[in-house]
Amino acid sequence: MTAIDIERLRITYGDNTVISDLSLRIEDGEFFTLLGPSGCGKTTLLRTIAGFITPASGSISFGGKNVTDFPTHKRNIGMVFQDYALFPDKTVNTNVAYGLKARGVNRADIPGRVAEALERVGMGGFGDRLPSAISGGQRQRVALARALVIRPSVLLMDEPLSNLDAKLRLQIRESISDLQREVGITTVFVTHDQEEALAMSDRIALFRSGNIEQLGSPTEIYRHPRTSYAADFIGTANVIPVELSGAPEANSAEEITVRLGDHALRGQRRAELSGSTAFAIARPEHLSLVALDGAGSTGAASGSSAARQQGTLIPGEVVRRQYLGRVQQHTVQLAGGVIVETSEPANAVGFAQGSKVNVLFPVAETLVLAS
Numbered sequence: 001m002t003a004i005d006i007e008r009l010r011i012t013y014g015d016n017t018v019i020s021d022l023s024l025r026i027e028d029g030e031f032f033t034l035l036g037p038s039g040c041g042k043t044t045l046l047r048t049i050a051g052f053i054t055p056a057s058g059s060i061s062f063g064g065k066n067v068t069d070f071p072t073h074k075r076n077i078g079m080v081f082q083d084y085a086l087f088p089d090k091t092v093n094t095n096v097a098y099g100l101k102a103r104g105v106n107r108a109d110i111p112g113r114v115a116e117a118l119e120r121v122g123m124g125g126f127g128d129r130l131p132s133a134i135s136g137g138q139r140q141r142v143a144l145a146r147a148l149v150i151r152p153s154v155l156l157m158d159e160p161l162s163n164l165d166a167k168l169r170l171q172i173r174e175s176i177s178d179l180q181r182e183v184g185i186t187t188v189f190v191t192h193d194q195e196e197a198l199a200m201s202d203r204i205a206l207f208r209s210g211n212i213e214q215l216g217s218p219t220e221i222y223r224h225p226r227t228s229y230a231a232d233f234i235g236t237a238n239v240i241p242v243e244l245s246g247a248p249e250a251n252s253a254e255e256i257t258v259r260l261g262d263h264a265l266r267g268q269r270r271a272e273l274s275g276s277t278a279f280a281i282a283r284p285e286h287l288s289l290v291a292l293d294g295a296g297s298t299g300a301a302s303g304s305s306a307a308r309q310q311g312t313l314i315p316g317e318v319v320r321r322q323y324l325g326r327v328q329q330h331t332v333q334l335a336g337g338v339i340v341e342t343s344e345p346a347n348a349v350g351f352a353q354g355s356k357v358n359v360l361f362p363v364a365e366t367l368v369l370a371s
């Protein structure tokens with residue numbers, strides 16, 4: 001059982017405090033992702049969990065045991081880095097065997113364990129090659145085998161997919177997910193790629209300047225972002241400045257009407273709102289276009305009266321339409337100048353550039369958050 005407990009952690013580089021006061025529990029067997037933009041402190045936190053950085057204060061425990069003062073090699077961790085970090089002049093077998101030798105594993109057991117680890121990542125038969133004679137994706141599989149062969153309590157991964165091209169990234173991403181589930185190892189994964197985080201994680205900690213902005217499952221964060229930062233970072237979101245002045249008229253505990261230029265916009269209140277401004281947040285796939293005569297891309301919602309029951313119609317003009325195979329996207333400039341993106345099934349009615357349309361904002365999917 002290797003849950004990771006982080007308590008009151010403070011990490012500094014000289015006078016620069018990167019993480020000021022972080023407490024967090026990562027459950028045994030969990031795939032936990034540290035997500036955030038460059039410079040927010042993800043790698044610093046991962047390296048502190050690994051023991052490469054000593055925190056200024058606070059503690060880290062693995063399975064209830066305080067490891068804060070343990071050097072890296074006493075923490076029983078496996079690590080995978082962005083740049084593979086394989087020994088270039090040693091064969092795949094020797095690379096994978098390295099950790100076993102360092103730990104003094106019985107020499108006779110090493111070849112079997114190496115072969116098993118390589119088999120597990122789909123690299124059986126490549127043991128005699130040098131890293132330069134295999135592809136980038138294969139190198140990262142070898143790095144994974146090398147991390148797991150020592151049977152670590154915790155697997156730490158720092159942007160392991162960043163150096164791979166798009167197709168390979170998908171493949172290796174799936175291999176890592178499958179393997180992690182199979183082995184059931186507590187995993188901390190660093191990425192700045194929100195799609196990767198959504199696809200792979202049990203839970204995500206979204207970072208903003210050294211603090212956790214939101215912590216939750218992919219579905220929770222995607223469906224219920226608590227701030228405009230979270231909505232914008234995870235998935236794509238239209239973040240629209242709105243006014244509360246005059247209103248806000250609270251239609252019910254959750255529903256609220258705000259002002260977007262001359263128009264009233266209904267949405268879900270998702271935070272205490274104060275002051276005169278807020279943000280309305282709507283995902284492109286939740287918006288749809290309705291022709292001024294009522295026909296449109298909304299399917300069941302076609303017809304402006306039915307549409308109005310479900311949400312608010314805001315007039316605008318199509319400035320771009322893009323057909324992307326599975327979906328089509330419209331960029332619409334709303335009255336007042338705000339630009340929104342919509343994403344509809346490719347077979348929905350499309351609107352040419354210059355078309356005057358109504359954009360339907362469904363009440364249930366339009367979130368009003370503090371600015």
Ligand SMILES: Nc1ncnc2c1ncn2[C@@H]1O[C@H](COP(=O)(O)OP(=O)(O)OP(=O)(O)O)[C@@H](O)[C@H]1O
Nearest residue numbers: 013016018036037038039040041042043044045192
């Ligand atoms: N060795 C160091 N000495 C001083 N400052 C550092 C050091 N390493 C990182 N920093 C600073 O600490 C902050 C956090 O860096 P960190 O590498 O943890 O960010 P990150 O979220 O992992 O970003 P990236 O995705 O670019 O790696 C940054 O402001 C960075 O400049």
